[in-house]
Amino acid sequence: MAKRFPAETYVNGILSGDRVLLSRAITLVESKLLQDQELAQEVIAAVLPHAGNSVRIGITGVPGVGKSTFIEAFGNYVIAQGYKKLAVLAIDPTSQRTGGSILGDKTRMDSLSVNPNAFIRPSPAGKSLGGVTRSTRETIILCEAAGFDAIIVETVGVGQSETAVHAMVDFFLLLMLAGAGDELQGIKRGIMEMADAIAITKADGTNADKAKAARAEYQNALHLYPMSQSGWLPQVSVCSALQQTGLDTIWNIIAEYLTLTQGNGYFEKKRRDQNLQWMYEAIRQGLEENFYAHQQVKEKLTTITEQVKTGQKSAFAAAHELLRLV
Amino acid sequence: MAKRFPAETYVNGILSGDRVLLSRAITLVESKLLQDQELAQEVIAAVLPHAGNSVRIGITGVPGVGKSTFIEAFGNYVIAQGYKKLAVLAIDPTSQRTGGSILGDKTRMDSLSVNPNAFIRPSPAGKSLGGVTRSTRETIILCEAAGFDAIIVETVGVGQSETAVHAMVDFFLLLMLAGAGDELQGIKRGIMEMADAIAITKADGTNADKAKAARAEYQNALHLYPMSQSGWLPQVSVCSALQQTGLDTIWNIIAEYLTLTQGNGYFEKKRRDQNLQWMYEAIRQGLEENFYAHQQVKEKLTTITEQVKTGQKSAFAAAHELLRLV
Numbered sequence: 001m002a003k004r005f006p007a008e009t010y011v012n013g014i015l016s017g018d019r020v021l022l023s024r025a026i027t028l029v030e031s032k033l034l035q036d037q038e039l040a041q042e043v044i045a046a047v048l049p050h051a052g053n054s055v056r057i058g059i060t061g062v063p064g065v066g067k068s069t070f071i072e073a074f075g076n077y078v079i080a081q082g083y084k085k086l087a088v089l090a091i092d093p094t095s096q097r098t099g100g101s102i103l104g105d106k107t108r109m110d111s112l113s114v115n116p117n118a119f120i121r122p123s124p125a126g127k128s129l130g131g132v133t134r135s136t137r138e139t140i141i142l143c144e145a146a147g148f149d150a151i152i153v154e155t156v157g158v159g160q161s162e163t164a165v166h167a168m169v170d171f172f173l174l175l176m177l178a179g180a181g182d183e184l185q186g187i188k189r190g191i192m193e194m195a196d197a198i199a200i201t202k203a204d205g206t207n208a209d210k211a212k213a214a215r216a217e218y219q220n221a222l223h224l225y226p227m228s229q230s231g232w233l234p235q236v237s238v239c240s241a242l243q244q245t246g247l248d249t250i251w252n253i254i255a256e257y258l259t260l261t262q263g264n265g266y267f268e269k270k271r272r273d274q275n276l277q278w279m280y281e282a283i284r285q286g287l288e289e290n291f292y293a294h295q296q297v298k299e300k301l302t303t304i305t306e307q308v309k310t311g312q313k314s315a316f317a318a319a320h321e322l323l324r325l326v
Numbered sequence: 327m328a329k330r331f332p333a334e335t336y337v338n339g340i341l342s343g344d345r346v347l348l349s350r351a352i353t354l355v356e357s358k359l360l361q362d363q364e365l366a367q368e369v370i371a372a373v374l375p376h377a378g379n380s381v382r383i384g385i386t387g388v389p390g391v392g393k394s395t396f397i398e399a400f401g402n403y404v405i406a407q408g409y410k411k412l413a414v415l416a417i418d419p420t421s422q423r424t425g426g427s428i429l430g431d432k433t434r435m436d437s438l439s440v441n442p443n444a445f446i447r448p449s450p451a452g453k454s455l456g457g458v459t460r461s462t463r464e465t466i467i468l469c470e471a472a473g474f475d476a477i478i479v480e481t482v483g484v485g486q487s488e489t490a491v492h493a494m495v496d497f498f499l500l501l502m503l504a505g506a507g508d509e510l511q512g513i514k515r516g517i518m519e520m521a522d523a524i525a526i527t528k529a530d531g532t533n534a535d536k537a538k539a540a541r542a543e544y545q546n547a548l549h550l551y552p553m554s555q556s557g558w559l560p561q562v563s564v565c566s567a568l569q570q571t572g573l574d575t576i577w578n579i580i581a582e583y584l585t586l587t588q589g590n591g592y593f594e595k596k597r598r599d600q601n602l603q604w605m606y607e608a609i610r611q612g613l614e615e616n617f618y619a620h621q622q623v624k625e626k627l628t629t630i631t632e633q634v635k636t637g638q639k640s641a642f643a644a645a646h647e648l649l650r651l652v
Contacts, residue, residue, distance in 0.1 A: 052637055055430050094406045134642060141640065190519050192551065221547040225518065272635045279634045282645030287613040309598045311378055312368050314467065316460060319608030 004035070007042040014047055014146045020120060024147045029142065030124040030135045044138055047145035052150045052271070055084070055258060058142060058151075058165040060191065061175030063156060066201045066241060070175060071152060072109040073241035076255045078251060079117045080207040084150035087143040087262060088112070090137050091122035130285050133164040135260055137278060140168065149292065166194045167274055168217055170267060174198045176218070178210040192316060195234055197253050203238035211238040232257055296325040330354075330361075335369040340373055340472045345445060355468065356450040356461045370464055373471035377511055378597070380475045381584060382466060383409070384491040386517065387501030389482060392527045392567060398435045400569035402579060405443045409477035413469040417462050417481045417491055418449035426557070445474060456611050459490040463604060466494065492520045493600055496593060497580055500524045500543070500579045504536040518579060519551060521560055523579050529564035529572065537564040537651060556592040622651040 005021075010028070013021025028040040060065050075086050088109070112118050124135055140151050155161045166172050174195035175196030190322055192198075198218050219236045229232070235253045239246025261267040291297060304322060307313040313321075331347075336354070339347025378444030385392050401412050414435070438444050450461055465518040479495055481487045485574050492498050500521035502521040518524075524544050545562040553559070561579045565572025587593040617623060628646060639647075 041640075041643055041646070045643060047638065048640055138640065138642065190516050193516050193519055217546075218550065220543075221550050224543065224547050271637075275634045275637065275641050276631065277642045278641035281629070282642050283617065283648060284610065284614065286649040287394065287617055288610065291609065292611055299593060305602065305605070308601045311374060311601065314367075314374055315601050315604035316464065316608050317371060318369055318605045320367070321614060322609060323612040 003143060004039060007039055007046060010039075010043045011046040014043070015050060017147045019146075022142060023121070025142050026121060026135075026139050029138045032127075032129070032131075040138070044141055045233050048141060051141040051144040054140075054144045054151050055171065055254065056151045056153065056169040057254065058153050058155070058162075058169035058172045059175065060155050060162045060165065060172070061201070063179055065175045066107055067154060067156075067175060069241040070199070070201055070239070071154060072112040073244060074247050074250065075109075075112045075118055075152065075316055076115060077244070077247040078150060079115055081251070083251065085117045085123070086115075086146045086150045086152065087119040087140075087148040088152045088154065089121050089136050089139055089143070091129075091153060091161045112232065119143065119146075129161060129164065130251075133161070133168070134282065134285075137168050162191050167277055168314070170187070170258055170261075170270065171196045173250070173254075175201050176214070178207055178214040179204070196228075196232060196257055197234055197250065198222070198236045199246070199250055200238045202240060202242070204240035204243045205290040208238075208240075214238075230257075230261050230270070231264060232260055232266075291326060294326050297322055300325065330365060332538045333365055333372060336365075336369045336403070340347065340369070340468055341376060343473045345472075348445070348468060349447070351468050352447060352461075352465050355464045356453070358453075358457075370467055374467060377467040377470040380470045380477050381497065382477045382479065382495040382578065383580065384479050384481070384488075386481050386488045386491065386498070387527070391478060391501045391503055393482075393501060394435055395567040396525070396527055396565070397480060398438045399570055400573050400576065401435075401438045402441060403442055403480065403570070403573040404476060405441055407577070409577065411443045411474050412441075412478065413445040413447070413466075413474040414478045414480065415447050415462050415465055415469070416449040417458050417479060417487045443445070445469065445472075455487060455490065459487070459494070460608070460611075463494050488517050488520065493603055496587075496596065497522050497583055499576070499580075501527050502540070503527060504529070504533055504540040505593045518547075522554075522558060522583055523560055523576065524548070524562045525572070525576055526562070526564045528568070530566035530569045534564075534566075540564075556583075556587050557590060558586055558592075559594075564574060595633040600632050601602035615652060623648055626651065 005024075010021050010025040025040070025043050028036045028043065031040070059071060066235050071088060075088060078084050078169065108220060109120060113120050121139065124132055127135070136153060140153070144152055147169070151169075151184055152313065153165050155165045172194050174191060176198055178200050198219070200211045215236045215238050222234045222236065225234070234298065237246055237249045239250060239255065241247075261270070292301070300322065302317045304313065308315055308318045331350075336347055336351040340351060351366070351369050354362045354369065357363065357366070370597050385393065385397060397414060401414060404410050405412055435446060436542060439446050447465065450458055453461070456633065466479070469477055477495075480490050482492045498520050500517060500523070502524055526537045526540050526544070541562045541564050548560045548562065551560070563572055563575045563579065567573075567578060584593065587596070618627070630639065630644045634641055634644045
């Protein structure tokens with residue numbers, strides 16, 4: 001662990017847009033050491049009044065859909081138009097198993113990583129999904145306080161992390177490949193209904209027509225969904241990171257969404273609801289961590305779990321038995 | 327509260343198929359009194375080895391879709407074919423607000439309620455969603471032990487109860503009206519992706535063609551969904567409770583699903599996962615109940631909630647502050 005500064009140093013650094021101090025504050029947020037955690041919370045509390053002024057965009061899609069390529073092209077487009085200063089974060093709790101986090105290799109986003117208006121931060125390693133989502137959520141606050149007004153949170157659409165990402169962003173973009181076949185099966189059920197927009201990627205060359213057909217098909221399917229509370233009808237578009245086409249359309253869709261939801265109050269309401277949701281979630285996590293770390297619970301859990309699985313003990317009786325131990 | 331019998335009396339009654347003792351045991355399960363609860367758990371523990379031998383079917387749909395009429399016609403069909411002995415339960419945490427539970431008025435299922443092979447039990451009143459789902463889950467065990475080998479759990483597709491029902495059944499049937507318009511908006515997002523089958527109701531008279539068109543449309547849309555772990559592709563069919571048509575098709579779809587999933591092991595795996603899920607859920611509920619009932623937490627919660635909503639305090643700091651109180 002690098003030397004710790006006083007909280008004030010991080011706070012002043014972040015508020016003046018200093019990348020090095022921003023990065024080091026994020027490292028504190030990600031640390032498991034109690035001392036780091038306490039310092040991190042002090043920094044967050046101080047910068048919190050300067051956070052919130054951004055559009056938070058979640059992007060998901062299965063491996064192979066071209067997420068990094070898309071984010072690089074899209075990020076450069078958004079910055080080049082003078083729209084936004086962009087931070088790219090990642091939630092990838094699988095990185096331990098696969099041996100590399102999705103943004104771990106920054107060279108995969110060559111041109112974006114050297115863009116002075118971009119800040120790329122890989123997924124923290126060695127943490128549970130709960131740990132990763134908490135630190136990502138707090139990293140959003142730090143980046144916003146440092147002046148980034150567009151935050152992309154990237155995740156892989158195959159696990160449970162998309163639900164966590166969906167709960168921390170304003171707009172959720174699902175990347176899909178053309179051809180409604182086997183390749184879709186990697187996407188978890190329920191994700192399509194979370195999407196505020198679907199972008200069909202790699203719509204170039206011989207793939208262009210297939211992508212357009214897929215767009216029509218998905219747009220029809222989305223019409224069958226129940227309307228979201230926001231009053232927004234999810235949009236489907238096609239794009240090619242290779243040919244740099246369709247990026248403007250996607251940005252316009254996001255801008256339209258913001259106009260609608262900031263106008264009708266949904267944007268603000270969703271943010272407040274998300275804040276509360278995260279508080280309740282953090283409480284739940286804290287309660288469960290303490291419970292499952294309890295010595296007697298640890299000793300009995302395996303046996304009882306087996307009895308419940310095989311129907312020898314009812315779920316409620318088992319829970320009751322364990323709860324009595326603490 | 328009626329007089330309590332020894333646990334043995336309920337157990338013997340249930341195992342011999344005595345409806346009166348089954349009903350009274352369910353009343354114990356639904357009771358909030360500690361003494362009743364303890365007795366109920368004793369009964370459940372004793373009958374548990376005799377439970378499990380049924381197909382559990384969840385049925386949902388917005389008010390107006392004709393749920394009661396469908397369940398009556400479908401239930402009578404299933405019993406008449408000699409397929410099954412049927413219990414119909416309901417989860418309806420909204421019944422307190424609307425003043426009547428969905429199965430509260432048994433006369434709405436006139437012919438089914440007098441069918442000797444059917445057992446209808448309304449949603450318990452005056453309980454939270456967590457309370458209702460727990461007692462319904464335990465009622466399933468009691469009904470199975472009493473020899474009912476088809477269990478229908480009915481719910482309204484507008485709240486959070488469908489997720490709970492989905493987590494306690496083998497097969498989830500969504501009832502929809504023809505015409506993919508306004509009437510769909512009452513259905514909560516995410517429910518369509520939970521469905522193992524969709525039945526378009528009221529496919530009779532001038533509505534028949536519209537229903538068939540809707541079937542094709544939904545079947546196409548469902549093809550776009552990611553494949554379920556079970557290997558099952560959700561089916562869409564049309565039916566008319568009025569004309570008693572399409573009920574055989576729906577039963578055949580369920581039978582096909584059972585053949586597939588009992589053959590590939592998914593059925594058994596899902597049941598085990600559900601058992602565990604309910605244990606963890608019951609633990610979570612127990613922990614949270616104790617926490618939020620804590621005097622100091624109760625005193626501080628409102629203020630802190632307000633601070634989190636308005637962004638004065640981060641979600642994690644707020645959670646930490648509250649957790650320190652207990």
